Amino acid sequence: MKIQYHLLHKEKDTGARRGKIETNHGTYDTPMFMPVGTRATVKMLTPEELEDCHAGIILANTYHCWLRPGEDLISKAGGLHKFMNYHGPILTDSGGFQVFSLAKPKDITEEGVHFKSHIDGAKLFLTPEKSIEIQNKLDSDIAMSFDECPPASASREYMQKSVERTLRWAKRGKDVHKNENQSLFGIIQGGPYEDIRKFSAIETVKMDFDGYSIGGVANDGESKEDMYKAIIYSTPYIPEDKTRYLMGVGEPMDIIEGVIRGIDIFDCVLPTRIARHGNAFTHHGKINLKNAKYKEDFTPIEDTCDCYTCKNYTKAYIRHLVTSDEALGGRLLSIHNIRFLIKLTEDIRKAIEEDRLLTFRDAFQKEYEHTK
Amino acid sequence: MKIQYHLLHKEKDTGARRGKIETNHGTYDTPMFMPVGTRATVKMLTPEELEDCHAGIILANTYHCWLRPGEDLISKAGGLHKFMNYHGPILTDSGGFQVFSLAKPKDITEEGVHFKSHIDGAKLFLTPEKSIEIQNKLDSDIAMSFDECPPASASREYMQKSVERTLRWAKRGKDVHKNENQSLFGIIQGGPYEDIRKFSAIETVKMDFDGYSIGGVANDGESKEDMYKAIIYSTPYIPEDKTRYLMGVGEPMDIIEGVIRGIDIFDCVLPTRIARHGNAFTHHGKINLKNAKYKEDFTPIEDTCDCYTCKNYTKAYIRHLVTSDEALGGRLLSIHNIRFLIKLTEDIRKAIEEDRLLTFRDAFQKEYEHTK
Numbered sequence: 212m213k214i215q216y217h218l219l220h221k222e223k224d225t226g227a228r229r230g231k232i233e234t235n236h237g238t239y240d241t242p243m244f245m246p247v248g249t250r251a252t253v254k255m256l257t258p259e260e261l262e263d264c265h266a267g268i269i270l271a272n273t274y275h276c277w278l279r280p281g282e283d284l285i286s287k288a289g290g291l292h293k294f295m296n297y298h299g300p301i302l303t304d305s306g307g308f309q310v311f312s313l314a315k316p317k318d319i320t321e322e323g324v325h326f327k328s329h330i331d332g333a334k335l336f337l338t339p340e341k342s343i344e345i346q347n348k349l350d351s352d353i354a355m356s357f358d359e360c361p362p363a364s365a366s367r368e369y370m371q372k373s374v375e376r377t378l379r380w381a382k383r384g385k386d387v388h389k390n391e392n393q394s395l396f397g398i399i400q401g402g403p404y405e406d407i408r409k410f411s412a413i414e415t416v417k418m419d420f421d422g423y424s425i426g427g428v429a430n431d432g433e434s435k436e437d438m439y440k441a442i443i444y445s446t447p448y449i450p451e452d453k454t455r456y457l458m459g460v461g462e463p464m465d466i467i468e469g470v471i472r473g474i475d476i477f478d479c480v481l482p483t484r485i486a487r488h489g490n491a492f493t494h495h496g497k498i499n500l501k502n503a504k505y506k507e508d509f510t511p512i513e514d515t516c517d518c519y520t521c522k523n524y525t526k527a528y529i530r531h532l533v534t535s536d537e538a539l540g541g542r543l544l545s546i547h548n549i550r551f552l553i554k555l556t557e558d559i560r561k562a563i564e565e566d567r568l569l570t571f572r573d574a575f576q577k578e579y580e581h582t583k
Numbered sequence: 584m585k586i587q588y589h590l591l592h593k594e595k596d597t598g599a600r601r602g603k604i605e606t607n608h609g610t611y612d613t614p615m616f617m618p619v620g621t622r623a624t625v626k627m628l629t630p631e632e633l634e635d636c637h638a639g640i641i642l643a644n645t646y647h648c649w650l651r652p653g654e655d656l657i658s659k660a661g662g663l664h665k666f667m668n669y670h671g672p673i674l675t676d677s678g679g680f681q682v683f684s685l686a687k688p689k690d691i692t693e694e695g696v697h698f699k700s701h702i703d704g705a706k707l708f709l710t711p712e713k714s715i716e717i718q719n720k721l722d723s724d725i726a727m728s729f730d731e732c733p734p735a736s737a738s739r740e741y742m743q744k745s746v747e748r749t750l751r752w753a754k755r756g757k758d759v760h761k762n763e764n765q766s767l768f769g770i771i772q773g774g775p776y777e778d779i780r781k782f783s784a785i786e787t788v789k790m791d792f793d794g795y796s797i798g799g800v801a802n803d804g805e806s807k808e809d810m811y812k813a814i815i816y817s818t819p820y821i822p823e824d825k826t827r828y829l830m831g832v833g834e835p836m837d838i839i840e841g842v843i844r845g846i847d848i849f850d851c852v853l854p855t856r857i858a859r860h861g862n863a864f865t866h867h868g869k870i871n872l873k874n875a876k877y878k879e880d881f882t883p884i885e886d887t888c889d890c891y892t893c894k895n896y897t898k899a900y901i902r903h904l905v906t907s908d909e910a911l912g913g914r915l916l917s918i919h920n921i922r923f924l925i926k927l928t929e930d931i932r933k934a935i936e937e938d939r940l941l942t943f944r945d946a947f948q949k950e951y952e953h954t955k
Contacts, residue, residue: 250907
């Protein structure tokens with residue numbers, strides 16, 4: 212079965228959508244935040260811990276799984292779900308983002324992208340067909356079309372040509388995608404240019420994908436304004452019964468602003484990445500547990516948080532762990548940060564249901580920007 | 584309450600003892616293996632995971648906790664149990680072993696040991712009184728006397744003098760130990776010298792400690808024979824109603840041989856340390872998951888193992904994690920290795936109850952030394 216998006220409620224004053232996504236691995240509420248499991252593992256955590264955080268879909272990176280351990284191995288293991296023992300739905304990206312951001316230098320041709328492995332420098336070639344083939348073998352619930360991810364700073368001319376090629380790549384990928392149990396999403400690009408986003412959106416939707424992503428908002432250098440533009444220039448052309456996915460976004464305020472503009476699902480490495488550096492999300496902004504002021508703070512990161520970490524550990528203990536390079540520190544912070552973003556989406560869903568998302572946004576923002 | 588050792592059954596053909604230890608944090612069966620939580624954390628694991636491994640007493644290192652975060656902080660947190668959220672019993676060592684092995688250079692005087700912190704080179708001074716004071720603040724269930732740990736290669740003359748000083752140190756520590764809820768163990772030293780071990784054992788027992796350790800078997804350079812000698816030269820003088828603890832021992836065969844010679848409890852960093860390097864205990868010896876032969880091995884580390892790791896993950900997946908430097912790999916292996924040693928002690932207990940420990944030893948050894 213392909214995934215099905217069900218729109219349950221549209222907020223009166225915003226573009227926010229309260230929905231449900233039906234997958235072969237369960238039905239989940241949207242808006243949703245998806246934790247990232249780069250190499251078939253959400254760093255440091257078990258699937259049970261993700262479930263405790265109320266995670267729904269998680270993301271795995273096609274590029275990383277392709278290079279190591281390889282899609283054939285994962286296929287032999289019975290697919291990503293069995294390999295990593297995650298029972299919920301899994302989304303794989305196309306590999307494009309990593310090829311463009313991580314595996315420089317590269318040579319972009321009509322056929323695909325030549326690049327060198329970031330692990331051993333081996334010469335590799337990724338094409339739209341190859342990306343789909345890999346994702347098919349990974350057997351994720353949702354696959355992404357292979358796209359170019361030009362930075363927002365790219366010229367209008369480059370962006371237009373890039374979007375046209377991304378459309379041709381999307382078509383090529385779709386033509387070889389035959390897996391009836393895997394959904395395929397199209398990706399809308401176009402940077403901050405209204406007409407190019409519109410063109411990209413209309414042409415991508417014409418191909419009739421199972422869902423649509425808005426890409427090019429999480430490269431280096433995009434401003435919040437660029438992100439808002441990317442969304443509002445794209446969403447009007449996406450059918451209401453299809454999932455809308457903003458790729459690579461995980462800052463709490465960005466999630467709220469994305470939802471307000473009609474986004475259903477988000478992913479980001481932020482909660483686990485900042486955790487490994489000792490940082491925690493709180494309703495009063497991010498805090499760094501290495502800070503000396505937490506040395507004798509025998510309270511949880513947040514009293515009101517229902518995560519495993521906050522129910523069992525103090526800031527003083529976590530500070531001890533992170534300043535001593537004890538892995539449990541990053542693990543406990545990862546749990547808290549993932550739960551924080553997922554809880555945020557739960558609060559957002561409730562606010563949408565009660566048509567008070569803007570009020571929620573204002574209150575959240577006021578608190579979030581008022582660091583203690 | 585001080586801990587109470589209850590001897591339930593003494594094996595006919597060996598010195599093996601099946602017993603129970605009653606503590607303020609629960610009653611546990613012996614022989615027992617105690618996982619090591621160096622810096623108030625068993626590396627990578629939560630207390631719940633230790634409980635899932637059926638852990639009883641765990642060990643925390645006084646030296647490490649003293650240096651970071653400091654015993655006063657842990658005391659303010661409500662003691663080690665509250666600080667690290669472990670509900671079972673905790674044993675702290677004296678700090679001596681780390682001072683002698685880790686924090687070189689040192690200057691050993693009658694008063695105590697001068698040394699430099701391995702973290703920042705700060706000059707520190709540890710005395711028998713200070714060790715007890717720190718352990719009191721850590722509020723462990725069992726504290727250890729401060730001892731010198733000379734290597735087995737030390738001369739007879741040095742060993743005799745060292746043991747005499749360790750006895751004076753034990754007395755000084757005992758004199759300042761006033762915590763009615765913390766037990767204090769004496770440590771028997773003497774290297775491989777029968778008369779010195781006997782002297783150390785008799786004199787230490789005269790001081791009437793709550794339990795007795797046999798030290799000096801896990802420095803660098805001790806042979807198995809040295810270890811056996813240390814045990815058999817010491818145990819005859821330890822009262823039957825007191826716990827016997829062999830410090831720093833965790834190789835499966837050494838645990839079995841130690842039990843045969845009358846040891847009740849063991850500790851070692853081995854299961855977690857080798858896990859972080861990709862190794863797993865199996866009944867056919869240690870294996871390294873980085874080995875290419877596990878690349879497509881979609882079976883658990885051991886089919887018969889009841890640990891979380893073996894119930895949920897394949898060797899191929901763990902190999903992927905450890906070769907990709909993903910922390911979950913070391914975590915899953917730590918769980919398996921700790922459970923392996925604890926399960927071994929469960930099997931040992933059953934064998935003692937049925938008076939067949941030597942048969943068990945022979946069968947285990949045959950399998951363990953027959954690597955696949």
